[in-house]
Amino acid sequence: MEDRKKVVLTGMQPTGLLHLGNFLGAANNWQKMLDRYACYFFIPNQHAITVPQVPANLRDATLNCVAQYIACGLDPERCTIFVQSHIIGHTELAWILSCLTPLGLLYRMHQFKDKSAKNENIYSGLLYYPILMAADILLYNADLVPTGEDQRQHVELVRDLAEKFNTTYSETFTIPAPLIEKTGARIMSLKSPEHKMSKSDPDSNATIYITDDSKMIQKKIAAAVTDSESSISADPTRPGITNLLNIYCSATGIALAEGKEKFRTYATYAPFKKEVAEVLIGLLEPVQEKYRTIKDDKKYLQSVIQRGAETVQPIANKTIAKVYRKVGFLDR
Ligand code: ATP
Ligand code: MG
Numbered sequence: 233m234e235d236r237k238k239v240v241l242t243g244m245q246p247t248g249l250l251h252l253g254n255f256l257g258a259a260n261n262w263q264k265m266l267d268r269y270a271c272y273f274f275i276p277n278q279h280a281i282t283v284p285q286v287p288a289n290l291r292d293a294t295l296n297c298v299a300q301y302i303a304c305g306l307d308p309e310r311c312t313i314f315v316q317s318h319i320i321g322h323t324e325l326a327w328i329l330s331c332l333t334p335l336g337l338l339y340r341m342h343q344f345k346d347k348s349a350k351n352e353n354i355y356s357g358l359l360y361y362p363i364l365m366a367a368d369i370l371l372y373n374a375d376l377v378p379t380g381e382d383q384r385q386h387v388e389l390v391r392d393l394a395e396k397f398n399t400t401y402s403e404t405f406t407i408p409a410p411l412i413e414k415t416g417a418r419i420m421s422l423k424s425p426e427h428k429m430s431k432s433d434p435d436s437n438a439t440i441y442i443t444d445d446s447k448m449i450q451k452k453i454a455a456a457v458t459d460s461e462s463s464i465s466a467d468p469t470r471p472g473i474t475n476l477l478n479i480y481c482s483a484t485g486i487a488l489a490e491g492k493e494k495f496r497t498y499a500t501y502a503p504f505k506k507e508v509a510e511v512l513i514g515l516l517e518p519v520q521e522k523y524r525t526i527k528d529d530k531k532y533l534q535s536v537i538q539r540g541a542e543t544v545q546p547i548a549n550k551t552i553a554k555v556y557r558k559v560g561f562l563d564r
Contacts, residue, residue, distance in 0.1 A: 240265055240411075241374035243274040243316070246293035247285070248431035250300045252440040252512070253419035255519070256482040257380040261413050263305030265378070271311035272372055272544060273301055275537075278316045278323065279364060282357040283347060283432070298533045300442065303523035314540030316368065321548035325367035326360070328555060332396050333363055333389075342385055366390040370397075371551050372544065373406040381418040382428055384410055401558040419479060422456040425471035443520060446513045453509040454502075464495035464504050473501070476508050483511045 242262065244254055265271055275297045280290060294315060301313055316322055338344065338359045348354045369377055369390050377387050387410040394405040419429045423438035433439055437452055444452070458472040466474045466488055481491040498504050526532060557563070 237268075237270040238375040239272065239372055239406075240269040240376045240378060241272045241274070241369055241372050241408075242378045243276045243368070244297065244301075245276050245280045245431065246290060246297040247280050247283075248293065249441040249443055250297070250304070251419075251429055251431055251442065252479065253380065253429040254431070255304060255442050255516075256419055256479070257413070258378065259301065259304035259306065261411075262378055263307075266307060266310040269376065271306075272374070273306055273311055273313050274368065274540075275301075275313075275315045276365075276368065279361060282355070282361050283351060284353075295530065295533050296527065298536055299523060299527040302526055302536070303519045304442070305519075308536045308539070312540045312543045313536050314544050315537050318537065318541040319371075319545055319548050321371050321545075321552045322364065322367050324552055325371050325555060326364040328559060329366050329370070329393050329397070330360060330363045332393060332400065337389060337392075338362060341389070343382065362386045362389045363393070366393045369408050370394055370405045371548050373551070374408045375406055376411045377408050378411040378413075380428075381412060384412060397555075404554060404558060419482070420471060420475040422452055422475070425457060425475045440512060442516055443523060444516070445520075446509075449512050449516070450506075450509045453505050453512070456505065458501050462498075462500055464498050464501075465492060476505065480508045480511060483508075483515045 240262075242258070244250060244258065250259065262271070262273065275294055277290060277294050280293075298313060298315075302308060306313065341362055343361070344359055347358055351358075365386050366389065369387075370393070377383075377390070379387060387408065391407050391409075394407050398404055398407075421427045421429050421433060421435075421438040422440070423435055429439050431439070437455060440449060440452055453476070456472060456476060458476070459470050461470065461473075464473060464477060466477050468474070477491050477495070478488065481488050484491075486494075495504055553563075
């Protein structure tokens with residue numbers, strides 16, 4: 233193989249403020265990769281419209297997302313940040329891949345099942361979401377896709393599609409691998425801990441946003457759903473307390489076993505919750521400080537995504553030209 237840095241590609245939808253799950257399960261890990269890999273962080277606004285969005289909010293949230301990425305430590309001098317809809321090629325490749333994707337596979341995706349259960353009107357974009365995701369990844373021949381546990385199934389599909397294209401035509405795409413951290417991989421809702429914490433959850437008390445101030449964090453953690461027992465433990469039958477312990481361990485970087493041991497003698501939940509809240513306040517403070525300094529600097533944020541687009545568009549063009557040739561399209 234040629235001597236190149238491995239390519240990492242990932243992104244978060246501009247569907248709202250980033251939350252603790254996005255931070256612990258994603259951004260916090262991403263910023264550790266900046267020097268080791270060629271990192272592309274994009275804002276999947278084309279994915280965001282798979283469920284209804286208010287256009288003005290989507291526009292604001294997109295630029296806001298850039299600010300939040302940077303606040304979470306994604307230094308634009310050391311990585312490429314771009315907006316999906318700015319790049320010609322994502323939807324074009326998605327079309328080609330869709331012609332290789334059996335419909336039944338898409339109906340089996342957990343996210344489609346979850347999101348379609350929550351929405352009254354289901355559009356085909358929601359079903360096709362994993363194909364667009366495959367195009368996002370394959371367009372840049374990404375080697376690694378850092379993601380939370382919730383996206384594992386989608387990345388599997390991306391691998392299958394890459395292999396299918398390679399065998400149907402000829403060797404074209406790198407087969408990407410998911411990169412899933414063990415701790416923090418799945419942060420659950422504070423109100424219904426059997427579901428993951430989600431940006432699009434309408435109950436804001438279920439979610440800690442990275443911009444929540446200390447009072448808000450204390451309030452939300454104090455009101456987090458637990459159970460009628462009192463020991464601090466990780467147990468699948470007690471998802472609330474397990475989630476809080478997992479949050480504590482992810483935020484402090486300790487192993488679950490160590491966390492269990494630390495709180496073994498605690499007889500009630502209140503002091504434990506207080507410690508969880510304190511750790512989160514400390515964790516998010518530098519993120520919030522950075523966010524405050526850049527969030528209103530639209531000129532700066534625009535310049536970051538413009539530079540990002542200039543970096544990746546040539547790569548996308550090259551892949552599309554190659555793919556078009558292989559499937560039998562005439563050169564443009
Ligand atoms: P939405 O509700 O709009 O789907 P989301 O909260 O699921 O939003 P995404 O933008 O879909 O966030 O995901 C961004 C990244 O954050 C992905 O890598 C995803 O795996 C990760 N992620 C999302 N939710 C969690 C969570 N609760 N715990 C850990 N990681 C998460
Ligand atoms: Mg999601």
